[in-house]
Amino acid sequence: MRNLTLAATALLLMTSTAFAERYVMITHTQGTDTFWPVVEKGGRDAAAAIGADFEYNFAPSGDMADMASLIEAATATQPDGIVVSLPDVGALGPAIQAAVASGVPVITINSGADFSRSVGAIMHIGQPxxxxxxxxxxxxxxxxxxxxxxxxxxxxxxxxxxxxxxxxxxxxxxxxxxxxxxxxxxxxxxxxxxxxxxxxxxxxxxxxxxxxxxxxxxxxxxxxxxxxxxxxxxxxxxxxxxxxxxxxxQQQRLQGYLPVIFLHLYTTGGGLLPGSDVPSGPGFVxxxxxxxxxxxxxxxx
The missing domain is CATH 3.40.50.2300 (Response regulator)
Structure with a gap:
């Protein structure tokens, strides 16, 4: 009986792990800007709140071609959603469009609000x-x-x-x-x-x-x-x-936290999504x- 219980518990853990949601965030930092760790923290906090796996990536080179390659690599793993900043639509747009075409929902954050819809993202979170x-x-x-x-x-x-x-x-x-x-x-x-x-x-x-x-x-x-x-x-x-x-x-923690929550609602709640983009700022300090x-x-x- 004890062995049966242990086996059932192990099977439950394996099943839970196999079906955990997974979200990937990719931003354009080179790792030198103190802004982005706050965004990353927001994403990790949101993933922990919903029990999802979370990956954060950036290209230390700062090169947009390298960032596009990270988006392509993430798409190949078919996550439940991708969160991505969009500083250069010409360089990053095709990779984002390919992710959307493969069935991966994308939310853009921080930069690129004017181009978010044109690359197929479901919404944008950031400052005008x-x-x-x-x-x-x-x-x-x-x-x-x-x-x-x-x-x-x-x-x-x-x-x-x-x-x-x-x-x-x-x-x-x-x-x-x-x-x-x-x-x-x-x-x-x-x-x-x-x-x-x-x-x-x-x-x-x-x-x-x-x-x-x-x-x-x-x-x-x-x-x-x-x-x-x-x-x-x-x-x-x-x-x-x-x-x-x-x-x-611009309250950048919101730019990390909210897209993970919204992607969770979108993928598990029958497409639940706010009716408009979310402005995270600006405010004066x-x-x-x-x-x-x-x-x-x-x-x-």
Whole structure:
């Protein structure tokens, strides 16, 4: 009787494992950006909540062809769903379309909202990037900024370009590529400030860019209005110290957590799905509310 019970238990465990849902998330980080571990954590937390397996992948090279290959490799394993960022529709679109054609539902996150439906994704979760940039630009002008410069660390990323374009709404775009290397970001920002002393404001479109830009401002000794996107403990400290006017918070944990939950509902609930895309931001974090979110920066947002 004991052996029969053990056998039945083993069979139940094997069956449960064999039929566990499995979701794969692929994003465009090179592993240097502190933003993405929060997204990954959201995905893992969601998978744990529903008892699903979860895989997170990125291409350390940052190359879009390598990211497309990761999407193709994930598709070949036929997971229950794929979550993917979409910074370059030209490079990634065919791989996503192939996943959809093979029967794998896809949700895009973070970047590529305007192209999500065209590649066959069932929905997008992220921040309306141009609107977020416009909000950042309006506030900068209200706070006295006149001659701005946008620091973009991923020139290929259409969503980051949209942030910069929004910041300069109605004005000529002034944007430079600062690379994804922190030392280069600081050096290129300092050089830009030294070569054009009319610049009085900077928008950093990523948190590591923001921290490096603050260091560049200090090294040059300039009086610059600095605003940025996304939160880290370092960015929070810069806000508290008055070196960053505000940060745009897109609540990236939602970009990791919600797609796994929605894919679970979609695949197990007869196609249950929200009726529209989900905007995870934008919101402002400044000296008035930085203390309230400080403990969450770099962990859950």
């Amino acid at each position: 990037e141009r609107l977020a940039g416009e909000a950042a630009g309006r506030r900068a002008r209200e706070e006295g900024a006149v001659n701005g410069l946008c620091l973009n660390h991923e020139a290929f990323n259409a969503s980051l370009v949209e942030r910069c374009e929004g910041y300069f709404e109605g004005r000529p775009l002034n944007m430079i590529d600062v690379s994804n290397d922190v030392a280069q970001i600081e050096a290129r920002t300092a050089a830009a400030l030294q070569s054009n002393t009319d610049i009085d404001s900077l928008l950093a479109v990523g948190p590591h860019v923001c921290e490096a830009a603050a260091a560049a401002i200090d090294s040059v000794g300039a009086d610059i209005h600095l605003s940025c996107f996304d939160l880290t403990p370092g960015v929070i400290n810069l806000i508290k110290d008055g070196k960053v006017a505000y940060a745009i918070d 400044d000296q008035s509310n930085a203390a309230a979110v400080e403990a969450l920066a770099g962990v859950d947002r």
